[in-house]
Amino acid sequence: MKKITLEVNGKPYALECPDSELLIETLRDRLGLLGTKYSCLEGECGACTVLLNGENILSCLALSVEADNAEITTIEGLAKGSEPHPLQRSFVDKGAVQCGFCTPGMILAGKALLDKNPHPTDDEIARGLDGNLCRCTGYIKIIDAVRHASKK
Amino acid sequence: MPLLKEFRYHSPATVGEALKLADKSKEPLLLAGGTLVLNYLKRSPRCPSDVIGLKKIKALEGIKDSKEGVSVGAMTTIAELLDSALIKKSFPSLIQACARIATTPIRNMATIGGNCCSRFYWVDLPAVLESLGAKVVVATSRKKQIVSLRDFLSSKPSKKAVVTRILFPRKDLWGCYFRYTKTMDVDIPSLGLAFACRRNNSKCADVRIIVNTTTSLPLELKQTQKLFEARELGRIDPNQVRECLDADAKGTKLDEYRLSCLAADLGNLK
Numbered sequence: 001m002k003k004i005t006l007e008v009n010g011k012p013y014a015l016e017c018p019d020s021e022l023l024i025e026t027l028r029d030r031l032g033l034l035g036t037k038y039s040c041l042e043g044e045c046g047a048c049t050v051l052l053n054g055e056n057i058l059s060c061l062a063l064s065v066e067a068d069n070a071e072i073t074t075i076e077g078l079a080k081g082s083e084p085h086p087l088q089r090s091f092v093d094k095g096a097v098q099c100g101f102c103t104p105g106m107i108l109a110g111k112a113l114l115d116k117n118p119h120p121t122d123d124e125i126a127r128g129l130d131g132n133l134c135r136c137t138g139y140i141k142i143i144d145a146v147r148h149a150s151k152k
Numbered sequence: 153m154p155l156l157k158e159f160r161y162h163s164p165a166t167v168g169e170a171l172k173l174a175d176k177s178k179e180p181l182l183l184a185g186g187t188l189v190l191n192y193l194k195r196s197p198r199c200p201s202d203v204i205g206l207k208k209i210k211a212l213e214g215i216k217d218s219k220e221g222v223s224v225g226a227m228t229t230i231a232e233l234l235d236s237a238l239i240k241k242s243f244p245s246l247i248q249a250c251a252r253i254a255t256t257p258i259r260n261m262a263t264i265g266g267n268c269c270s271r272f273y274w275v276d277l278p279a280v281l282e283s284l285g286a287k288v289v290v291a292t293s294r295k296k297q298i299v300s301l302r303d304f305l306s307s308k309p310s311k312k313a314v315v316t317r318i319l320f321p322r323k324d325l326w327g328c329y330f331r332y333t334k335t336m337d338v339d340i341p342s343l344g345l346a347f348a349c350r351r352n353n354s355k356c357a358d359v360r361i362i363v364n365t366t367t368s369l370p371l372e373l374k375q376t377q378k379l380f381e382a383r384e385l386g387r388i389d390p391n392q393v394r395e396c397l398d399a400d401a402k403g404t405k406l407d408e409y410r411l412s413c414l415a416a417d418l419g420n421l422k
């Protein structure tokens with residue numbers, strides 16, 4: 001067991017977790033942040049995406065002990081109170097959500113992209129989201145939504 | 153049920169400490185970006201007793217330029233290589249290869265050291281690094297040595313050796329990397345071709361052509377290299393290219409499909 005400190009969505013957490021625990025397990029099973037999804041668990045789908053110090057990473061491929069002292073953002077941390085984040089608003093406005101399983105990861109990947117490149121081209125958006133799979137939408141509306149958010 | 157079996161995690165601050173931990177451990181495992189090895193651990197019946205994280209070791213970081221060449225820390229991520237102005241200017245073929253590796257989040261996590269040390273034949277970087285004459289600095293508790301990437305890849309893997317840096321002694325090489333996949337999507341390669349040479353008044357010199365066959369160590373195309381030596385790109389008879397490729401392919405697993413891809417790419421070089 002190791003003692004670690006994580007700052008998740010702006011809130012500090014002092015935790016004791018097994019050395020071999022994955023970040024996805026800590027976020028979901030200890031902190032109850034269920035927006036981070038268990039899916040392929042092999043780095044293929046992006047449903048477990050979180051931001052680690054601002055970069056989109058896959059929480060199914062990261063040890064929690066290695067995130068000690070890091071800032072983590074999950075989908076639960078984007079809205080300000082009852083006001084959704086502009087990307088969340090755009091995903092709703094553009095109909096970019098169907099079953100919603102990929103949506104947290106998509107939005108976080110979109111956020112990492114826009115923080116780095118506020119006015120991406122469609123190709124840059126597609127590349128920024130290349131680690132996130134969606135079984136429902138066909139991607140067009142997701143790209144529309146990120147483009148729309150970049151114009152706000 | 154937890155996704156990984158239990159192990160002890162260590163986070164040494166120096167290469168020396170990492171090596172001491174590895175030497176003392178019954179079953180050590182070095183952890184870089186984790187994109188390969190953590191996946192493997194989820195499925196493997198075996199479990200290391202000690203996982204030694206390399207993230208806190210400063211000596212494994214950074215991209216440095218000097219008269220002796222470029223030195224890249226083993227923990228440099230693929231995304232950091234893609235963002236580096238020095239790598240973009242000096243090694244366009246390395247940028248081409250990095251841009252095709254996996255996906256954005258994997259590129260944010262995966263390291264050049266992990267790619268070279270994975271010992272999987274299909275990974276992208278060994279072929280392109282070999283074409284650029286890269287060497288690796290390997291540290292063990294007994295010694296630290298600089299060896300060619302080829303010698304490193306041909307040697308017996310050790311769990312008690314840390315690759316600290318990748319060295320590029322030459323900055324005067326132009327190069328490119330072609331990569332084929334089975335699907336149009338993000339996919340691991342089914343073939344890779346790394347070409348490098350010095351461009352001497354539009355003629356090629358010191359030509360290196362290395363193929364990522366995905367089923368064996370990177371393959372040097374010696375006959376084809378000879379054909380390109382002192383010749384101008386775009387002015388080489390495609391039939392001659394194919395003849396040399398056929399000679400190089402003898403005794404290898406390069407099939408007709410792969411050979412025709414290689415012939416087309418080499419024929420189109422400009």
Ligand SMILES: Cc1cc2nc3c(=O)[nH]c(=O)nc-3n(C[C@H](O)[C@H](O)[C@H](O)COP(=O)(O)OP(=O)(O)OC[C@H]3O[C@@H](n4cnc5c(N)ncnc54)[C@H](O)[C@@H]3O)c2cc1C
Nearest residue numbers: 043184185186187188189254262263265266267275276315
């Ligand atoms: C979905 C997916 C897609 C992928 N696609 C590609 C692709 O297209 N092309 C490609 O090339 N790869 C691909 N990979 C594989 C992998 O992401 C890369 O090869 C990556 O560079 C491995 O680096 P890492 O830092 O994550 O290594 P790790 O997983 O941390 O380590 C890999 C191995 O190297 C050893 N090691 C790491 N660093 C050192 C060091 N400094 N000294 C000694 N030993 C060390 C470890 O002990 C381990 O055995 C993919 C992986 C996934 C999950």
Ligand code: FES
Nearest residue numbers: 041043046048060
């Ligand atoms: S669950 Fe992590 S990438 Fe699919």
Ligand code: FES
Nearest residue numbers: 098099134135136
């Ligand atoms: S909306 Fe269903 S997987 Fe994307």
